[in-house]
Amino acid sequence: MDSILCLLEKFALPAGEKTAVPFGNGHINNTYLITIDGVKERYILQRINSYVFVRPQEVMENMLHITEYLQERIREEGGNPDRETIRLVPSVTGEPWVKDEEGEVWRVMLCVPDTVSPQHPDDLHVLEECGKAFGCFSRRLNHFPAATLHETIIAFHDTPNRLRQLEDAISADPCGRVKDVAEEIAFARAREAETRILVEAHAAGKLPLRVTHNDTKVNNVLLDRDTGKAVCVIDLDTVMPGLLAYDFGDAIRVGACSAEEDERDLEKVRLELQKAEAFARGFLGELKGALSEEEVLSLEAGARLMTFENGMRFLADHLNGDKYFRIHRPGQNLDRARTQFALLADMEKHQEEMRAMLTGIYRD
Ligand code: GN1
Ligand code: MG
Numbered sequence: 001m002d003s004i005l006c007l008l009e010k011f012a013l014p015a016g017e018k019t020a021v022p023f024g025n026g027h028i029n030n031t032y033l034i035t036i037d038g039v040k041e042r043y044i045l046q047r048i049n050s051y052v053f054v055r056p057q058e059v060m061e062n063m064l065h066i067t068e069y070l071q072e073r074i075r076e077e078g079g080n081p082d083r084e085t086i087r088l089v090p091s092v093t094g095e096p097w098v099k100d101e102e103g104e105v106w107r108v109m110l111c112v113p114d115t116v117s118p119q120h121p122d123d124l125h126v127l128e129e130c131g132k133a134f135g136c137f138s139r140r141l142n143h144f145p146a147a148t149l150h151e152t153i154i155a156f157h158d159t160p161n162r163l164r165q166l167e168d169a170i171s172a173d174p175c176g177r178v179k180d181v182a183e184e185i186a187f188a189r190a191r192e193a194e195t196r197i198l199v200e201a202h203a204a205g206k207l208p209l210r211v212t213h214n215d216t217k218v219n220n221v222l223l224d225r226d227t228g229k230a231v232c233v234i235d236l237d238t239v240m241p242g243l244l245a246y247d248f249g250d251a252i253r254v255g256a257c258s259a260e261e262d263e264r265d266l267e268k269v270r271l272e273l274q275k276a277e278a279f280a281r282g283f284l285g286e287l288k289g290a291l292s293e294e295e296v297l298s299l300e301a302g303a304r305l306m307t308f309e310n311g312m313r314f315l316a317d318h319l320n321g322d323k324y325f326r327i328h329r330p331g332q333n334l335d336r337a338r339t340q341f342a343l344l345a346d347m348e349k350h351q352e353e354m355r356a357m358l359t360g361i362y363r364d
Contacts, residue, residue, distance in 0.1 A: 003100070004032060004045065010098040011108045012090050014039045025219075026235075027325040028052050034108070042111040043089065047104055048097075052324060053237065056105035058150035060097050063107075063236045064088065065148060066141070066211075073140040083112055084232045115222035115231050120260060124278035125228060126218075127255055131282025133221040133230035134213060134247055139286050141211040146241040149211065156214055156238060157246045159195040159309050163188065166312045169319040177319050181334065184315055187341050191308060197301050198245055206294050212242035216251040218279075230282075244295060245302025248283060252276050252303040253310060257343050262335045269342040271350055276303070277357050284362050296362045300354040304347050311340030 004020045016036040023033035023044065034043040048056040067088065071081035089108040091098045097107045118126050155161045166188060170178055178185070201207045213220070213233060220235040254261065256276035259268040284296070314337035317324045322333055347354070 007098060007100060007106055008034065008045065008108075010091050012092050013043065013108065014041075020045060029237075033111070041113070044109045044111060045106060046109070047100075047106050048237070050104060053152055055150070055152070057097070059152045059237050060105065060107060062149050062152060062239055064096050066144070066236055066239050069144055070137075070140055086110075086112075086232070086234055086236060112222050112232055114225045116225050117219045117222055117234075119219055121218060121255065122275075124274060126223065127275050127278040128282040129223055129228060129230040130218045130221045130251065130255060131279035131284075132286055133223075133233050133282075134216050134251060135283040135286025136230070137213060137233045138210060138244060138247060139290065141239075142290065144211045146209065146211050149240055151240050152238055153240075156240065157242055157306070157309065158199060159305050160199060162309045162312045162316075163192060163195050166316040166319075169316040173319060175319065175321045177334075181315065181319070184311075184334075184337055184341060188308075188312055188315065191344075194304070194308065198243055198298065198305055201294070201298060202243060207243050207245070207298055208295070209241045210244055211239060212244065212247045214238035214240060214242050214246055214250070216247045216254075218251060218255040243298065243302070244287075244291070245298040246306060247302075248280070248299040249302025249304070249306035250310075251279055251283070253307040253340070253343065255279050256303075257339075259339065261339060262332055263339050264335050266338060266342040269339050269346065271303075271343060271346045273350060273353060273357065276354065277361070280358055280361050284358070288362075291362065293359065293362075296358050297355055299358055300351060303354065304344055304351075307340050307344045307347060311337045311344060314340060 005018055008018050014036055016038050019035045020032040024031045028049045030047040032045040034045050048059055050056055053059050067085050070085040074081040074084045087110045088096050089110060090096055097105045099105055118130060121127055170185060198207065215235055215238045221233055222231045223229065224231050256272050256279060258270040258272050263269055314325065314333045318333035318337060325333055327333055
């Protein structure tokens, strides 16, 4: 802990005794909540995972760019720019990050006061607010100069590429685990054609490239503690040009699933259409008039593909020896993969209902 306290001295934080405690449940970065004696504000300290983000400084440049742009938009809309987007605390030398002795990049952000992040919400109002938060994020970034953003993880939501990476892990089989996952491998291979739906629709000019968040778990939304209203979207590490279906889809994968991401009892894993509908109402409400019918319908494919993609990524990481996603028990990445595949199988049964629901809401 000492070294963390030394590190904090390098940020332009108020004076006072500081306390750092591990915080949140992300799978990638290391996160701490920082409190300072006699100071009302609380802070988040994060080490960017350099195995996942090979050029962490590019992550930070994107983040600066996006948050500054969002602050302008929020001001124009009469909102509160200190509350509706993340704010970075610079280093004492004015940099947006600090490097430790090992060259790892750390950053500090202000906590947005009086907010909560929903973990696994059952309340449909909460899901609708999460939908609003991500829809609003997308709307505000509609005219952002996308070409100025770094691609922080190359081919992040390129689903065919995710299948290739799974095939690479199967061929290498460094931990000898392939023999135990024949069923899961067959499940993924049977859906090879599906992996191409969105990339091909985009290549054919049917789906526009937008600036997307790309990691839209509902716990990446902050809601006002008192009113329950959406306040802001966090975790901007993967904001890059992408398809709207990625953002809608990943949120449905988490927010409209009846079970946790690593649930072992697959009987419990279902798509909850009512939750998907609540999220969609919030999301599409922010994007009225901005989408073609094709793009609205692509959101359904997005839910399936993001679920499929995460399943393949968890399975590949299980085969590779759990190098990418942090695990808290042996086999957790395999459990996560199985949950994703079970959810995908259920989503496949509800495709028509989802599509009808989406077009209905958009037309309303
Ligand atoms: C990772 O660490 P976290 O929870 O923000 C991952 C996402 C996955 C998610 C699965 C940069 O996000 O892509 O969907 O785990 N982030 C990265 O829960 O790979
Ligand atoms: Mg994330």
